Amino acid sequence: MAEAEAKNLQQAVLLMLGSAVLFSMMVITIRLASSELHPFQIAFFRNFFGLIFALPILLTHGLGILRTAKLRLYVLRCAIGIASMLCGFWALVNLPLAQAVALSYSTPLFVTIFAVLILNEVVRARRWSAVAIGFVGVLIIVQPGTDSFTFGSLIAVLAAVLSGIVAVSIKFLSRTEAPDAIVFYTTLLWVPMSLGPALPFWQWPSLTVWLWVALAGAFGTFAHQLWTRALKRADASLISPISFVQLPIIALLAWLIFGEAVGLATALGSILIFGATVYIAHREARLARRAVTDPDIGSEPPTAMR
Secondary structure: OHHHHHHHHHHHHHHHHHHHHHHHHHHHHHHHHOOOOOHHHHHHHHHHHHHHHHHHHHHHHOHHHHOOOOHHHHHHHHHHHHHHHHHHHHHHHHOOHHHHHHHHOOHHHHHHHHHHHHHOOOOOHHHHHHHHHHHHHHHHHHOOOOOOOOHHHHHHHHHHHHHHHHHHHHHHHOOOOOHHHHHHHHHHHHHHHHHHHHHHHOOOOOHHHHHHHHHHHHHHHHHHHHHHHHHHHOOHHHHHHHHHHHHHHHHHHHHHHHOOOOOHHHHHHHHHHHHHHHHHHHHHHHHHHHHHHOHHHHOOOOOOOO
16 A cells, blocks of 8 residues: 555656646747737637647547536636736746746635635634745735836736636536546637637737747646646645746746846745745645544535635
8 A cells, every 4th residue: 555655656746747847848938939929819829729639638538528517617717717827928928937937836825815705714823824924925026116026027916816716716616527627628718718818919920939839738738637647646735846846947948048047036935935835735735634534624614725
């Protein structure tokens, strides 16, 4: 049994590392495509090609995967997700890449807040302290009231806020919907939803940029699949922090390709956000395990976040 768990953990670590690398490559291709295309148009192409690479899900499960009684919730979740994606892509194009990615990792802080407001989950002092520390990291990166402050950094934070709402909505869907159904429906709905914002900025890409947007779709879809498979093999609290490998990878590639250096504020803020989100993930997993073994905890309103 212990040997099987160790093997699963090893596989999960490798899958999470692969996911981080692929997400990093997606970010780089987005920036490369921005030499010709508006970020909203890049988002559409990323979703279009992402749907193509997600079609094997439909081939594997058949049309039955599309049966759902939660179509309205899917539509709402995807609409908020598209708004988050558009803000996130805009930030990746207009901010230093390391800064944009670092701010995106503040999403778990907002998930905690929305879990309280929307799901009535109980969050105690230690997790609120972690959230506060994480927000200190966000403020260090954004630097409001200084010459380093930019409007673009607020767009990146808004992307994280909306992503937090999406994460809470997934908690609703995951109670009745299969993971592959959520992935496919999301990809399917994102294509038409992202087309409208892209049309005012439309121009046909050159051959090279076609390659970049196609790769962005492939990298994003395959990275998501590796990520979900990693979480099936090991606790999120153990392997989720591995996804932060994405930040140094992007920082290095941004320096090599675009000549972008990581500022001290971004580095320090990233460390605080990293520490806060790791603690939140650890606490979430610990309380989820207690809920299984402790009947008093299990009788409380369904929650894994406190």
